[in-house]
Amino acid sequence: MNFPIWELHWAGGGLLIALIAVFHVYIAHFAVGGGLFLVLTEHLGYRRNSPAILDYTKRHTKFFLLVTMVLGGITGVGIWFIISLVAPAATSQLIHTFVFAWAIEWVFFLGEIVALFIYFYTFGKMGARNHLTIGWIYFFFGWMSLFMINGIIGFMLTPGDWLTTRDFWDGFFNPTFWPSLAFRTFIALILAGLYGFVTATWEKDPQTRESLVRYCATWLLAPFAFLLLSGWWYVSVLPENAQAMVLGANPEIAPYLQGFLWISAVLFAGGLLMAVRMPAAIKRPMALVLLVIGLLYMGCFETVREAGRRPYLIHGYMYSNAILAGTEDAISAEGYLQTSGWHRNREITPENARDAGREIFRGQCAACHSIGGPLHDIKRLSAHYGTVGLEAQIAGMGKIYSYMPRFAGTAQERKALAAYIVHDLVGDPEVTQQTRPRPELDLEIPAFDAQDDEYVLLAWCTLGEKCISDSDSRFSMLPPGSTLMAQLIRRGPLPELVTEDVEVTFTAPAGFENPSNHVEFWKYAPSLVGKELAPNVSAKGLGMSGVMTPNDQNLTFLADGIPVLPYMDDGTVNPYPVFTIEAKDKASGEILATTKVVAPISTEIGCKNCHGGTWRHEGAMGISVTTASDVLARHDRRHKTELLPQAEAGKPVLCQSCHPDPLLKAEGDPALLNLPAAIHGFHANYLSGAPDAEPCHTCHPTGPDSYTYCARGTHASKGLTCVNCHGTLEDHALSLLKAEKDAGKPKADLLMRHLKPRLVASVEEIEPRKPWNDQPDCLSCHVDFEPPQDAEPSAFNQWVRGPEGLYRMRTDDAGLMCESCHGSTHAEYPAVNAFHPDLDAIQPLQYQGHPGPIGSRDNCAVCHTEDMFYEFHHLNILGER
Numbered sequence: 001m002n003f004p005i006w007e008l009h010w011a012g013g014g015l016l017i018a019l020i021a022v023f024h025v026y027i028a029h030f031a032v033g034g035g036l037f038l039v040l041t042e043h044l045g046y047r048r049n050s051p052a053i054l055d056y057t058k059r060h061t062k063f064f065l066l067v068t069m070v071l072g073g074i075t076g077v078g079i080w081f082i083i084s085l086v087a088p089a090a091t092s093q094l095i096h097t098f099v100f101a102w103a104i105e106w107v108f109f110l111g112e113i114v115a116l117f118i119y120f121y122t123f124g125k126m127g128a129r130n131h132l133t134i135g136w137i138y139f140f141f142g143w144m145s146l147f148m149i150n151g152i153i154g155f156m157l158t159p160g161d162w163l164t165t166r167d168f169w170d171g172f173f174n175p176t177f178w179p180s181l182a183f184r185t186f187i188a189l190i191l192a193g194l195y196g197f198v199t200a201t202w203e204k205d206p207q208t209r210e211s212l213v214r215y216c217a218t219w220l221l222a223p224f225a226f227l228l229l230s231g232w233w234y235v236s237v238l239p240e241n242a243q244a245m246v247l248g249a250n251p252e253i254a255p256y257l258q259g260f261l262w263i264s265a266v267l268f269a270g271g272l273l274m275a276v277r278m279p280a281a282i283k284r285p286m287a288l289v290l291l292v293i294g295l296l297y298m299g300c301f302e303t304v305r306e307a308g309r310r311p312y313l314i315h316g317y318m319y320s321n322a323i324l325a326g327t328e329d330a331i332s333a334e335g336y337l338q339t340s341g342w343h344r345n346r347e348i349t350p351e352n353a354r355d356a357g358r359e360i361f362r363g364q365c366a367a368c369h370s371i372g373g374p375l376h377d378i379k380r381l382s383a384h385y386g387t388v389g390l391e392a393q394i395a396g397m398g399k400i401y402s403y404m405p406r407f408a409g410t411a412q413e414r415k416a417l418a419a420y421i422v423h424d425l426v427g428d429p430e431v432t433q434q435t436r437p438r439p440e441l442d443l444e445i446p447a448f449d450a451q452d453d454e455y456v457l458l459a460w461c462t463l464g465e466k467c468i469s470d471s472d473s474r475f476s477m478l479p480p481g482s483t484l485m486a487q488l489i490r491r492g493p494l495p496e497l498v499t500e501d502v503e504v505t506f507t508a509p510a511g512f513e514n515p516s517n518h519v520e521f522w523k524y525a526p527s528l529v530g531k532e533l534a535p536n537v538s539a540k541g542l543g544m545s546g547v548m549t550p551n552d553q554n555l556t557f558l559a560d561g562i563p564v565l566p567y568m569d570d571g572t573v574n575p576y577p578v579f580t581i582e583a584k585d586k587a588s589g590e591i592l593a594t595t596k597v598v599a600p601i602s603t604e605i606g607c608k609n610c611h612g613g614t615w616r617h618e619g620a621m622g623i624s625v626t627t628a629s630d631v632l633a634r635h636d637r638r639h640k641t642e643l644l645p646q647a648e649a650g651k652p653v654l655c656q657s658c659h660p661d662p663l664l665k666a667e668g669d670p671a672l673l674n675l676p677a678a679i680h681g682f683h684a685n686y687l688s689g690a691p692d693a694e695p696c697h698t699c700h701p702t703g704p705d706s707y708t709y710c711a712r713g714t715h716a717s718k719g720l721t722c723v724n725c726h727g728t729l730e731d732h733a734l735s736l737l738k739a740e741k742d743a744g745k746p747k748a749d750l751l752m753r754h755l756k757p758r759l760v761a762s763v764e765e766i767e768p769r770k771p772w773n774d775q776p777d778c779l780s781c782h783v784d785f786e787p788p789q790d791a792e793p794s795a796f797n798q799w800v801r802g803p804e805g806l807y808r809m810r811t812d813d814a815g816l817m818c819e820s821c822h823g824s825t826h827a828e829y830p831a832v833n834a835f836h837p838d839l840d841a842i843q844p845l846q847y848q849g850h851p852g853p854i855g856s857r858d859n860c861a862v863c864h865t866e867d868m869f870y871e872f873h874h875l876n877i878l879g880e881r
Contacts, residue, residue, distance in 0.1 A: 003088035003322070004342045005362050012366050013375035016082050018303075024075035026298045028146075030195050031068040031112070033188030035142040037196060037219060038064060038119070039135030044215070046128055052208045058123045060199045065120050067195070069113065087367065089322035090156075090313040097162075097171055098152050105148035111141035146188070150181045156314050157242065157305065163316050175237050182230040186223040187301070193219030193271065194294045197287035201280055213274055213283060220271035224264070241402060242308040242315060250403040251637045253307040260300040263293060310403040319405035321364045328408040336360060336409035348412050357420025360413055368404075371425060382421050384612025384630060386428070388698060391418040392610055396686030399754040401638075411689060436620045436707050439572055441836045446594050448846050455498075456863055457593035458843055458854065459486040459581040460819045462808045464826025465600045465701065465710030468565070470616060472520040474628035474647045476528045477655035477675065479664075480521055480563035481538045482599050485556050486548060487820050488583045488592070495863040497555040497815050502592065504557040507580040508544035511568040515544070518567035518617075527651045538563040548581075555815050566601045566621065566708075573620045575602045575701075575708045576835050578842070596842045600827070602708040604701035607631060610686075620707040662772045673747055676771035677736035681751035684733035688755065693721035695729040712840050713828035720793070725776040727796035728758045731766070735797070739768035759796050766797065773802040778818075785876045812873040821854040821873075829853045 008016065038061055045053035083091045095102065115138035122131060151172040155162065162171035196216035203209035235243060248254040270290045274283060309315050318324055323331065330339075337343045337356060340363065345356040361378075369378040382390055394414050398406035407414055422428050448456075462485055468478045486504050490496040516522040516535040525533040537543050540561025548557035566575040576598050583592045604621035608614060611630040616622025632644035643653060656666035659675040668674075673681065687695035697703025701710045702722060715724070726732045734755055741748035757766055769775075776795035781788040803809050808825060810818045823829040823840065830851035831840035841851035848859040855877065860868040871877045 003092075005366060006085040007362055007366060008086070009371045010373040012370040012373060013368050013377075014086065015370060015373060015375045017079070017086055018299075018375070020075055020078045020082055022295070022299045022302055024072065024079055025302060026191070026295050027068055027072040027075065028149075029184065029188040029298070030064075030191045031072055032139075032142045032146050032185070033190070033192035033219075034064050034068065034195055035116075035135070035139035036189065037192035039132055039139055041215070042135060043132060046132075052203075052205060053212070054124075056200065056203060056208070056212055060196065061120050061123060063199050064195075065116055069116065087313060087322070090318055093314060093318065094152060094156075097168070098155070100168065101148055101152060101172060105145055105152075108141045108145040108148060112138060112145060115141055143185070146184060147181065150184060151177055154180045157309050158237075158239065159315055159317060175239075176234060179230055179234040179237055183227065183234050186227040186230055187298075189223045190220055190227065190267070191294060191298075193217065193221075194267075194291055197274060197283075198291055201284040201287045206280075209280060209283075210277055217271045217275040220274075221268060224268055228264070238308060239315075245310055245403060246304055246308040250307055250310060250401070252403075253304060256300045256303040256307070260297065260304060263297045263300060266293060267297060307403070311398055311405040321367050321405055323364070323405065323408050328406050331408035332410060336363065336413050348416050353416045354420050354424055356413070357416035357418070358424065360409065360417045361420055361425075364405075364407065364409075364417075378421060379425050382426050384626075385418075385422060385426075386609060387415070387418045387422050389610035389612075390422055391415055392683075392686040392698070394418060395689060399685040400682065400750060436618070438707070438835050439574060441574070441576070441839070443578070443836050443838055443842070444596070445838070445842060445845050446596055450861060453593070454491055455583060455593035456489040456491060456495075456847060457486060457504075457581060457583050457595045458489070458820040459484060459579075459595055459597040460817075460824050461485075461597065461599050462819065462824070463600075464713070464824040465575075465602055465708065467602050467605055467701070469605060469623055470519045470521070470565070470603045471623035471625070471628035471631075472524050472528065473625060473652055474632055475643065475652050475655060476521065476524075478605075479528065479539060479654070480515060480519070480565060481540060481542075481561040482564050482601055484548070484559045484562065484579065484581070484597060484599060485817065485819070486581055486583075487556050487817060489816075489863050491863050491865055493864065493866045495814075499550045499552055499555055499557070501586050502583050503586050504548040504550075504581065504583045506545060506548055506559050506562070507582070508562075508564065509577050509579065511570060511572070512564060512577045513544050514569055515563050515565040515567070517569065518565055521563075524650070524652050528654045536563060554809075554811060554817065556817060562599065564599050564601050566603060567617060571618070573618045573707070574835070575604070575621070575710075576600055576833060576839050578839070595846060598827075598833075598839050598842070600708075600710060600824075602701050602710060604706060604708045606697075606699045609698055621701075662770060671745065673740050673745055673751075674736075674771060677733075677740045677748065678751075680729065680733040681737045681748065681755075684729045684755055685751065688730050690729075692728075693723050696722040709834045711826055712831040712833050713823065713826055714830055715828060716826075717830070717832060723759075723796075724793060725795045727794075730755045731757050731759050731796055734763060734766045735769045735799075736771055738763070738766050739770055742768055759794065767799055769799045773806070774799040775802060775806050776800070777805075778807055785874050814873050816873060823853070829856075 038057060041060070042054065042057045045057055115134055119131065119134045119138055122134070151174070154174045154176045155171045158175040159171055160174040161167070162174070193216045196219060197213065200209060200212035200216050203212055235246060238246060245253065246257070248257060267290065270286070270293070274286060274290070311319055312325070313320050313322070316325055337346050337348070337359065343359045345352050345359060348356045365378065369376045369381070371377070372379050385393065391414055394407045394417060397404045423430055462483045466482045468480050469476055484506055488498045488502060488504065490498050514536060521528065522533050522535055525531065525539070529539045533539065538561040542559060542561040542563065544562065544564065546559065548559045550557050564577055566573055568574055578596050579599050580594065580596055582594050584590060585592055602621060603617070603623065605623060607623050608627045611627045611634070613624040613627030613630070616624040629644060632647060635641055636644050646653065655675055656664050656668055658669050659672050659678055660666055660668040660670065661675040672678070683699070687698055693702065697706065701708035727735065734752060734757055737748040737752045741752065752763065757763060760766060777798050777800040778795070780795045780798035781793040800806055807818050812818065823831055827840045829841060829844050833839035838845055838851070844851045844854060847854060847862045848857070850857060855862055
């Protein structure tokens with residue numbers, strides 16, 4: 001925040017630091033282990049009285065001097081140069097915290113240089129005892145240099161008590177100081193053997209060569225057990241979050257950890273192989289190969305160690321983008337551009353938004369991400385996002401997965417950053433939102449003669465909009481299966497609900513008879529639901545037409561599991577097919593009553609907004625294979641599953657096979673979060689903070705630009721949104737997660753950590769609930785069945801404990817289901833449908849000529865053949881409009 005940023009574009013994201021640092025550290029560790037190698041090898045030559053070993057030691061000293069002093073010195077200066085440009089704030093902090101330690105380290109380094117030059121230039125010219133003493137002095141200075149650097153480097157990973165005391169010694173002798181020092185010492189000894197192979201294999205005398213190569217192999221092999229033990233010690237003292245990061249919490253790091261373990265085995269095997277007698281022509285290239293492998297070994301270790309700090313440069317103190325921990329909220333409140341002096345744009349306007357986004361990227365993203373380069377290429381990582389999806393991704397950074405810092409800035413700045421990345425870097429053109437034209441639907445209202453007709457047949461879909469996932473070759477979370485209910489009323493002075501001696505049928509509209517032609521659910525049914533299914537038959541055994549099952553308990557007829565889809569055989573997309581419902585006398589077959597009802601069905605689930613791809617069908621709805629594959633790939637990456645390879649092998653899964661879900665009565669794995677809690681809890685961390693119901697529109701077909709536009713009821717026409725009943729996304733998610741937390745599921749805590757309720761003051765005030773069974777109570781707003789008294793009514797946090805008490809399952813005092821007279825959830829009478837204004841009002845129009853609730857406006861005569869003067873069904877019914 002207090003330094004300008006050096007833009008590296010292709011080479012950004014720390015690439016130059018990584019390249020220089022790994023090479024330098026590889027040489028620096030050789031400088032430590034190699035110093036001991038020199039003095040002990042010289043001592044071996046004297047002990048064996050071997051001029052050949054002494055000659056080899058002198059030659060190796062020259063190689064050692066050139067590598068450590070020249071290459072090591074150049075790369076050491078290179079590190080200071082590059083970190084001061086790429087990470088100036090962290091560099092400044094290290095200098096100011098450890099200026100005394102740096103001074104001591106530089107004294108030790110000067111001592112190394114002097115001692116090594118004396119050691120090399122006096123080889124064979126100084127007495128053996130004195131020369132060995134110079135060698136030991138060099139090793140002491142070299143190891144003490146490691147000692148000092150180890151304290152400073154370890155501080156960045158585990159600052160320990162320094163975070164509170166700011167004490168030099170607390171920072172230097174930090175929690176990982178001693179295990180790190182032991183680990184680095186043993187790896188330095190191993191590298192001494194690796195470098196020794198390079199010079200030993202060029203020894204001309206075969207016998208001496210084999211002897212020296214085996215001697216070098218001992219240096220490689222002997223410390224390995226101690227290296228692994230000290231590595232275990234090192235990892236065990238890390239803080240929990242850093243330990244998790246090192247062990248693979250960040251999927252990008254897992255390959256480097258695996259690489260370190262595999263290369264350990266390769267180097268050990270290489271050391272054994274080098275000890276076997278072979279011609280020099282084979283061993284020389286092998287030595288070079290092992291040296292390169294050793295460089296990769298060091299690279300893997302340093303990458304894993306660096307990963308342990310994420311999302312920090314100095315753990316718990318300074319983030320990788322130089323923002324100090326604990327200042328994020330203040331920066332977000334004031335604005336990132338306002339809090340730094342290194343930006344041209346202080347405020348965002350339509351004219352400067354993209355340029356402001358570029359400045360925000362440079363300040364908050366460029367430290368880790370390159371532009372088109374090999375390291376965390378932002379273009380590759382963002383290629384499948386649109387601005388909506390990327391903005392959500394930015395909003396969720398650092399909440400669930402802590403290897404990236406949280407974004408610090410306003411919602412406007414977040415939007416500008418997303419637009420810059422998507423349009424300027426990735427190169428996606430700006431697209432104006434276009435609503436696909438809807439087909440013009442014909443609608444016939446069935447006849448009803450109030451004088452002569454004996455029966456009234458009411459029917460409804462139990463869900464205001466049934467959504468299904470049509471990504472069956474990859475996964476299914478909402479398989480086909482809609483539910484229609486009906487009640488048959490015999491009209492009279494005291495109307496009667498009839499269930500005996502009658503048969504109620506449902507018939508699909510023309511063009512909707514063959515859903516199996518449009519999705520792959522039936523092809524993959526054995527994998528998804530565990531059994532073969534006949535075409536156009538649901539998992540519950542229903543086809544597109546059939547007989548409804550009577551239920552004497554609630555005096556209804558039920559068709560549960562109609563496999564209707566929003567796709568017609570002629571290619572039309574129509575989410576509102578109209579079914580014909582008929583009641584017949586069982587004995588005579590006479591039709592007693594006929595009505596029609598919409599079975600709302602949509603595949604407009606907005607996964608594509610964040611997971612790439614396009615709508616699967618006609619640019620209007622459906623989850624494409626590209627989108628579904630990305631969903632599975634991310635699930636596999638985060639949760640160590642193999643869902644995508646399994647699906648590609650022809651065995652997709654039903655999400656509820658693992659995640660419990662009351663909707664499908666799926667028990668799943670009781671240890672896992674139920675599916676609604678998992679989905680809403682996870683995505684709330686990415687979509688939080690947006691106004692009103694905007695996050696809901698991202699996934700559900702509820703927004704003003706939706707093709708389906710499922711919010712058709714009187715609540716929607718009065719301006720109410722999802723939030724009035726379910727709360728904001730954060731509130732909704734917290735109510736589900738809190739119930740799972742109470743059930744002892746620790747993952748709920750992780751998803752709740754960064755969620756703050758918006759309709760109540762604290763999480764403690766959230767009433768936990770089970771999905772589908774515990775829903776908002778209508779009477780919390782409609783007290784005594786009156787219109788709401790509040791200008792902004794809210795039913796959030798006042799749950800009906802279901803399923804018996806739910807609106808879709810509740811009856812009035814006469815046994816009529818609430819939905820039979822008031823319409824389906826989200827399509828309450830009077831409802832207005834974007835495909836045809838009367839689609840959801842067929843029965844009110846059929847029986848009373850206006851779209852209000854059945855019986856409203858003094859229309860008791862729909863069922864009662866005598867005037868009604870008292871409120872029988874529920875309070876205030878005579879006043880309903």
